[in-house]
Amino acid sequence: MPSSILEDIPFAPNCVLPANTESELPRLLQVSHAREPEDFESFWKETYQQALQVDPKPALSPSNHKLEGFDTFNLTYTSYQGASIKGWLAIPTAHPIRRGLVITHGYGGRERPDTIPLLPDAAMIFPCLRELPISVPEMSLEPCHHVLRGIESRGTYIHRGCVADVWVAVTALVQLAPQSEGRIDYVGTSFGGGIGALALPWDDRLQSGVLGVPSFGNNPVRLAIPCGGSGAFVQKYVHDHPEALEVLAYYDSSVSATYTKKPVLVECALKDEVVPPESQFSVFNSLKGPRQLFLRQRSHCEYPDLERENKSLLGAIREFFA
Numbered sequence: 001m002p003s004s005i006l007e008d009i010p011f012a013p014n015c016v017l018p019a020n021t022e023s024e025l026p027r028l029l030q031v032s033h034a035r036e037p038e039d040f041e042s043f044w045k046e047t048y049q050q051a052l053q054v055d056p057k058p059a060l061s062p063s064n065h066k067l068e069g070f071d072t073f074n075l076t077y078t079s080y081q082g083a084s085i086k087g088w089l090a091i092p093t094a095h096p097i098r099r100g101l102v103i104t105h106g107y108g109g110r111e112r113p114d115t116i117p118l119l120p121d122a123a124m125i126f127p128c129l130r131e132l133p134i135s136v137p138e139m140s141l142e143p144c145h146h147v148l149r150g151i152e153s154r155g156t157y158i159h160r161g162c163v164a165d166v167w168v169a170v171t172a173l174v175q176l177a178p179q180s181e182g183r184i185d186y187v188g189t190s191f192g193g194g195i196g197a198l199a200l201p202w203d204d205r206l207q208s209g210v211l212g213v214p215s216f217g218n219n220p221v222r223l224a225i226p227c228g229g230s231g232a233f234v235q236k237y238v239h240d241h242p243e244a245l246e247v248l249a250y251y252d253s254s255v256s257a258t259y260t261k262k263p264v265l266v267e268c269a270l271k272d273e274v275v276p277p278e279s280q281f282s283v284f285n286s287l288k289g290p291r292q293l294f295l296r297q298r299s300h301c302e303y304p305d306l307e308r309e310n311k312s313l314l315g316a317i318r319e320f321f322a
Helices: 005-008 021-028 042-054 158-176 191-202 229-240 244-250 253-257 277-286 306-321
Strands: 059-062 072-077 084-092 099-103 121-130 184-190 208-211 265-270 289-297
Touching: 021 229, 021 277, 042 158, 042 191, 042 244, 059 244, 072 121, 072 208, 072 229, 084 158, 099 158, 121 158, 121 277, 158 184, 184 191, 191 208, 191 253, 191 265, 191 277, 208 306, 265 277, 265 306, 289 306
Parallel strands: 099 121, 099 184, 184 208, 208 265, 265 289
Antiparallel strands: 059 072, 072 084, 084 121
């Protein structure tokens, strides 16, 4: 790859380019967003307004999970369409609250808050989005079932509720830590990266976002590439029910990215057998505001440089939020 092309890419600080960057990156940077439904914008703005009317009535209880420099609480709040969402709230003890973070998760849900705090002065909310552990443990759906829940129509697809859960989490965070209002940011990886891309442009309370290996980007491209994880189940379903592509068009994170003008750091992998790199890059390539790219060798697997890249990513995220 010519050095001039590399110089034009807004790489995140601390990003050490993988050895195969020159052979893979030019192609991936050409992947654009999918076709946009005519009422995509109005659909999401209407959903946001509905979520904004929800009073989450957050309830806290003591948590056994420890996070150095923070008091941690178990959290329950009421979300869009009456869904009960569980998670955690972490309040800094060594610093005054100056900001807030909404931190989601991958398709496995989460069993505890993160063990390494991203920012020492941030009140952090860790919601477990609807129908994933731990929010509804007695009926939590495996990724193969969750990703297909309500896919028959755009109004019933479960990802609509998951995006709304993020917006209601912002409301809950402001109620619980009012000092965070005006400086709240989003962090999500894989499933959470895709959901975040869908949530970011419509909620002005979210100032910026970190999207790690985001899913749901350019669904026609994504579903044409063999992959594992939830994508494999969507591929099979769409093969049998091609009309589902019309529903998925409203849940395409690359299309949503075209409406995002706020700063975003996107972590993309050159190799990924779960979320195709083409899908990830379609999100980064479609963003309209300030953006940074953190490039890693692989994702959703173990590999020799994993720990080093994770440490570099943590540094890049902290600098991005500085």
